[in-house]
Amino acid sequence: MKAVIIEGYGGKEQLQYTDRNMPVLKDNDVLIEIEATSVNPVDWKIREGYLKEKIPYDFPVTLGLDAAGTIKETGKKVQKFQVGDKVFTRPDITRNGTYAEYVAVDEGLVVKKPDNLSMEEAASIPLVGLTAWQCLVDFAGIKEGDKVLVHAGSGGVGSFAIQLAKSFGAWVATTCSTDNVEFVQSLGADKVIDYRSENFSETLQDMDIVFDTLGGDIQQQSYNVLKEKGCLVSIAMPPDQDVAEEYNIKAGYVFLEPDGEQLAKIGEKLENETIRPVVGTVMDLKDIKKAHELSETHHAKGKIVLKVK
Structure with a gap:
C-alpha cells in the first residue's frame, strides 16, 4: 500500500510517499x-521530534491521526462492524498512522460515519472534535450560560470548539485575524476580537473558561480575564500551577486520548447539524510536504484534509 513515512526526526523533507506493508489485523481490529485523512499540528510536532519523550516510536513511522473510509476486513472478535461499513476514527497514536491507504484500528475507537458528511468532512473531525470535547466537557465541565474564550477560533480546533461551546448553551468570545472575523461569526461566536487591533485581556473579564490553543504570552494574559474559580485549559503548554493557585482558578494541560464513545456523541451533533465540519483546504496525500508547510504557518483556516483514494 502507499503511505507517507518518516525514517527520522526533522523537517518536512523527512516525509516520504512510498510503499509499505499492509497493517496487521488483531482480533478486535x-x-x-x-478515503481521506487530515493534517493536525501534532503531526509535524511528532515529525520534528518535539514529542519523542512522550511518545516513543520505532522508525519508520507512518504519521496521521484522523481517518474516514470503508471497512474491508474485520478481526475474529469484532462485533460492532461489518465489511462495507463507512466509518471514521482517531486511532491509537502509538500504532500505525493514517497517512496511508489502509489502517488497522481497535473497533472501540471506530464510529459509523454520519450519512450527511462526505469522507473529506468526516476525516476533518476526530482529532479536533475529541480535543475540544476533552478540554471543554471533560476538563472544564462546560454548562449552559458559561462565558468561554476560545483562542485562535479560525483554526481546526478553534472552529470546532466555538461550535461545541455554543451547542452547550455557552456565550463564546474568540480571537482571530481581520480576515477571519466573518468566518468565526458564522460559527456562532458572540464576540470576536481581532488580535491585530485589540488586546483580548483588555476587552474581556469574568470568563468562566479559557481554551488556550497558543501558549506563551497568550496563556499568561489569559489569567487576567478569568473569574475566580474559573478554568484555564490548554493544549499548547502546561499552565503554571503556582500562578493558577494565585488567581484561584483550575488550570491544566490536556493531551488527547482516543475515545469511541465520545466520538459517537460528536457524530450525533454532526448528524443533527448542531456542529458542521470546517474543511479549509483539500490536497492529495502525495502533496503531504505542502500540507505540512501550510499547517506550520499557524494560519490555516479550518482543517487541512488529504484525499487518499
Missing part, C-alpha cells in the same frame, strides 16, 4: 480502506 477493523481494517479500514482510507
Whole structure:
C-alpha cells in the first residue's frame, strides 16, 4: 500500500510517499480502506521530534491521526462492524498512522460515519472534535450560560470548539485575524476580537473558561480575564500551577486520548447539524510536504484534509 513515512526526526523533507506493508489485523481490529485523512499540528510536532519523550516510536513511522473510509476486513472478535461499513476514527497514536491507504484500528475507537458528511468532512473531525470535547466537557465541565474564550477560533480546533461551546448553551468570545472575523461569526461566536487591533485581556473579564490553543504570552494574559474559580485549559503548554493557585482558578494541560464513545456523541451533533465540519483546504496525500508547510504557518483556516483514494 502507499503511505507517507518518516525514517527520522526533522523537517518536512523527512516525509516520504512510498510503499509499505499492509497493517496487521488483531482480533478486535477493523481494517479500514482510507478515503481521506487530515493534517493536525501534532503531526509535524511528532515529525520534528518535539514529542519523542512522550511518545516513543520505532522508525519508520507512518504519521496521521484522523481517518474516514470503508471497512474491508474485520478481526475474529469484532462485533460492532461489518465489511462495507463507512466509518471514521482517531486511532491509537502509538500504532500505525493514517497517512496511508489502509489502517488497522481497535473497533472501540471506530464510529459509523454520519450519512450527511462526505469522507473529506468526516476525516476533518476526530482529532479536533475529541480535543475540544476533552478540554471543554471533560476538563472544564462546560454548562449552559458559561462565558468561554476560545483562542485562535479560525483554526481546526478553534472552529470546532466555538461550535461545541455554543451547542452547550455557552456565550463564546474568540480571537482571530481581520480576515477571519466573518468566518468565526458564522460559527456562532458572540464576540470576536481581532488580535491585530485589540488586546483580548483588555476587552474581556469574568470568563468562566479559557481554551488556550497558543501558549506563551497568550496563556499568561489569559489569567487576567478569568473569574475566580474559573478554568484555564490548554493544549499548547502546561499552565503554571503556582500562578493558577494565585488567581484561584483550575488550570491544566490536556493531551488527547482516543475515545469511541465520545466520538459517537460528536457524530450525533454532526448528524443533527448542531456542529458542521470546517474543511479549509483539500490536497492529495502525495502533496503531504505542502500540507505540512501550510499547517506550520499557524494560519490555516479550518482543517487541512488529504484525499487518499
